[in-house]
Amino acid sequence: MSARASVPKWLLLRRGAQLAFLALFLAGPWFGFWIVKGNYNYSLTLDLLPLTDPYVLLQSLLAGHRPERNALLGAAIVAVCYALVGGRVFCAWVCPVNPVTDLAAWLRSRLGIKGGAHVSRHARFGLLAMTLVLALATGSIAWEFVNPVSLLHRGLFFGFGLAWTAVLAVFLFDLVFMNRGWCGHLCPVGAFYSLLGHRSLLRVALPRRAACDDCNDCFAVCPEPLVIRAPLKDAGVRPVILSPQCTNCGRCIDVCAKDVFAFGTRFQHSPPLDACQAPK
Amino acid sequence: MNASTSRRQFIVDAARMACGVGMAGLGLGAYVKQAQALPPVAFRPPGARSEQDFLGACIRCGLCVRDCPPQILGLAQPGQPVATGTPYFVARSGACEMCENLPCIKACPTGALDHRLTDVAQARMGLAVLVDHETCLNFLGLRCDVCYRVCPLIDKAITLEPRHNERTGRHTIFEPVVHADACTGCGKCEASCVLEVAAIKVLPMPLAKGELGSHYRLGWKEKEKAGGSLVAPEIEHRYQLPEGLRYEAGKGLATETPQ
Numbered sequence: 001m002s003a004r005a006s007v008p009k010w011l012l013l014r015r016g017a018q019l020a021f022l023a024l025f026l027a028g029p030w031f032g033f034w035i036v037k038g039n040y041n042y043s044l045t046l047d048l049l050p051l052t053d054p055y056v057l058l059q060s061l062l063a064g065h066r067p068e069r070n071a072l073l074g075a076a077i078v079a080v081c082y083a084l085v086g087g088r089v090f091c092a093w094v095c096p097v098n099p100v101t102d103l104a105a106w107l108r109s110r111l112g113i114k115g116g117a118h119v120s121r122h123a124r125f126g127l128l129a130m131t132l133v134l135a136l137a138t139g140s141i142a143w144e145f146v147n148p149v150s151l152l153h154r155g156l157f158f159g160f161g162l163a164w165t166a167v168l169a170v171f172l173f174d175l176v177f178m179n180r181g182w183c184g185h186l187c188p189v190g191a192f193y194s195l196l197g198h199r200s201l202l203r204v205a206l207p208r209r210a211a212c213d214d215c216n217d218c219f220a221v222c223p224e225p226l227v228i229r230a231p232l233k234d235a236g237v238r239p240v241i242l243s244p245q246c247t248n249c250g251r252c253i254d255v256c257a258k259d260v261f262a263f264g265t266r267f268q269h270s271p272p273l274d275a276c277q278a279p280k
Numbered sequence: 281m282n283a284s285t286s287r288r289q290f291i292v293d294a295a296r297m298a299c300g301v302g303m304a305g306l307g308l309g310a311y312v313k314q315a316q317a318l319p320p321v322a323f324r325p326p327g328a329r330s331e332q333d334f335l336g337a338c339i340r341c342g343l344c345v346r347d348c349p350p351q352i353l354g355l356a357q358p359g360q361p362v363a364t365g366t367p368y369f370v371a372r373s374g375a376c377e378m379c380e381n382l383p384c385i386k387a388c389p390t391g392a393l394d395h396r397l398t399d400v401a402q403a404r405m406g407l408a409v410l411v412d413h414e415t416c417l418n419f420l421g422l423r424c425d426v427c428y429r430v431c432p433l434i435d436k437a438i439t440l441e442p443r444h445n446e447r448t449g450r451h452t453i454f455e456p457v458v459h460a461d462a463c464t465g466c467g468k469c470e471a472s473c474v475l476e477v478a479a480i481k482v483l484p485m486p487l488a489k490g491e492l493g494s495h496y497r498l499g500w501k502e503k504e505k506a507g508g509s510l511v512a513p514e515i516e517h518r519y520q521l522p523e524g525l526r527y528e529a530g531k532g533l534a535t536e537t538p539q
Contacts, residue, residue, distance in 0.1 A: 028346075034346075037342075037343055037346045037347075038341040038342055038343050038346070039340075039341060039342060041339050041340050041341045041365075042339045042341035042343065042389050042390075043341065044343060044387075044389075050389060052339070052389065053339075056339055056340070057339065057390075060336060060337060060339060060390060063335075063336030063337070064333075064336055065333065065336045065337035065390065065391075065392070066391070067337070067339075067389070067390040067391060068388070068389060068390055068391040068395060070389040070390075071339060071389040071390040071391075074389065119297075119300075120293060120297055122297065123297055123300065123301065126297050126298065126300070126301035127301055127304065129301070130301045130302075130304060130305040130308075133305065134305055134308060134309055134312070135336070137309070138309060138312055138313070139332055139333075139335070139336045140312060140316055140332070140335035140336050140363075141335065141336060141338075141339070141340070142308055142309065142312040143308070144340050144364065144365055145308070145311065145312050145315055145316075145363065145364050146308060146311070150340065150365065151358060151364070154340065154342065154355070154365055155357065155358075157342070158342050158345065158355040158357070158365075159355070159357050160357060161356075161357025161358045161359040161360055161364075162357070162358040162359035163357060163358045165358070166358065
């Protein structure tokens with residue numbers, strides 16, 4: 001293990017963002033400051049800005065409903081934003097389940113829990129398709145009955161009921177049964193957002209990939225480690241993580257002692273350091 | 281050899297995933313089917329589409345709950361017997377106040393609460409029914425009248441119909457009668473019923489209403505519509521009478537006179 005970069009800047013920023021989003025929503029029900037009403041399925045900010053989860057709206061459309069203007073407008077705004085910054089930015093920077101599964105992953109590695117179920121990371125797309133088919137078949141937004149993401153988020157502002165059981169289930173599943181099981185393998189919400197951000201502009205680039213000393217810190221910390229290998233190790237691939245599964249969480253930037261990673265755009269071309277490094 | 285093994289592996293993996301996803305889908309589908317049954321005491325806000333359509337249209341955001349001035353709406357939590365994340369109210373614990381400007385409908389971003397409903401008197405959340413004639417104070421001969429007095433559509437949705445009190449022999453029973461053409465199902469009557477358990481209850485439409493067979497025609501209505509009798513000429517009513525007797529309107533029984 002190489003020495004870590006001193007301050008995990010992006011991790012702190014990310015936790016700050018997650019807290020800030022929650023605080024915005026909590027300010028109303030807890031303190032009476034109604035900046036935002038609703039939850040991530042749909043919210044209205046300052047009685048003006050509608051924001052809709054396009055995934056839920058898509059299910060509603062498939063269930064046979066024609067939504068009113070605000071829901072459509074909100075979905076368009078959200079879709080455009082995530083299409084630009086990366087769909088799974090939602091997962092890393094906004095989603096309330098992320099701190100839960102991050103905690104589970106951290107605890108799993110601290111406790112040295114290994115092994116568990118083997119499920120393809122493509123399973124989430126299967127589940128995504130399943131939720132869409134179910135909406136079509138039942139005429140109901142079926143996934144919303146069990147979606148841990150909205151159960152947790154809605155629960156915080158409207159009362160939990162038994163929603164905590166779903167959150168606990170996700171936590172224990174990730175801790176005991178599968179490393180990064182929920183967010184990394186199963187969650188159809190993340191799968192949807194990864195498709196949404198397929199061509200996103202904001203990406204993690206590797207402007208100093210030649211400086212990599214193979215310490216593997218980035219692979220160890222990355223919630224989607226498959227996305228790193230090619231742009232880091234394959235000289236024929238441009239030095240930018242283009243995989244839509246990358247959540248732009250920035251953990252690799254934090255942990256790399258050689259400053260290989262940095263936020264950039266998907267158009268990242270020949271890195272300046274690569275050019276002046278002599279081939280090994 | 282290697283290619284065929286990996287192809288086989290790929291097919292096995294794909295089949296495994298399809299099975300897993302299929303099982304999850306069947307499980308979720310079965311769960312949803314039973315979890316989306318709405319209990320008869322829970323009512324949707326005004327303008328809600330039919331329950332089946334509502335569950336496809338409601339995006340579970342809770343904005344109607346936030347914008348409900350009397351705060352009678354709840355957003356169903358897991359563990360409650362209402363589809364998770366959808367709005368409802370229970371008449372007995374908090375009836376709909378029938379706000380004139382319908383803030384809940386205005387707040388709904390999807391139209392799960394139908395924006396075409398602009399007159400709250402046209403809302404049909406349910407239908408009040410005086411289910412228990414044995415405990416209702418008015419039926420016992422008292423002048424409680426509370427359900428009638430609190431009704432936002434007094435004398436339209438609930439009227440008091442006088443009839444003879446057989447028990448005392450000299451009093452009147454004022455029977456509260458609900459009229460389905462006016463009742464919105466707001467639940468004010470149920471909420472304010474003075475009994476320990478309300479004698480008048482709001483019921484979901486399918487529980488509250490009967491329905492005539494589609495082939496039924498009510499003679500007097502058809503007559504009204506047509507502006508006159510549809511059966512011509514109008515046949516005089518005949519009775520089965522003993523031989524030699526006949527009945528004449530205004531005269532009664534008369535002996536048949538041989539012609």
